[in-house]
Amino acid sequence: MAEKRRKFDAEFREGAVRIVSETGRPIAQVAKDLGINETTLSTWVSRAKKAGGDGTLSVPEREELARLRRQD
Known part of the structure; x- marks a missing residue:
């Protein structure tokens, strides 16, 4: 049976x-x-790099989020 x-x-x-x-530790060790x-962690790291950083929101994304919150 599948997990x-x-x-x-x-x-997380x-x-x-x-x-x-931040630590420069190998993905395998952190995982x-x-x-x-x-592989899961490697995917997350790759996506963060493509998004332009460590997985946090970019300036335009933060501005859009603030704009959307003001609309509510």
Whole structure:
């Protein structure tokens, strides 16, 4: 029987990416320490790099979020 897929919230993903980027530790070691699959963490790191950083919002994204919050 297949294993149930685990879900990770954005805060956990961002924290894991931050550990890799700030410490320079290998993805494999960080993944092992966090108890997650190396491929999963590698995907998160890759996406963060493509998004322009460590997984945090860019300036235009923050501006749009602020604008959207004001609309409510």
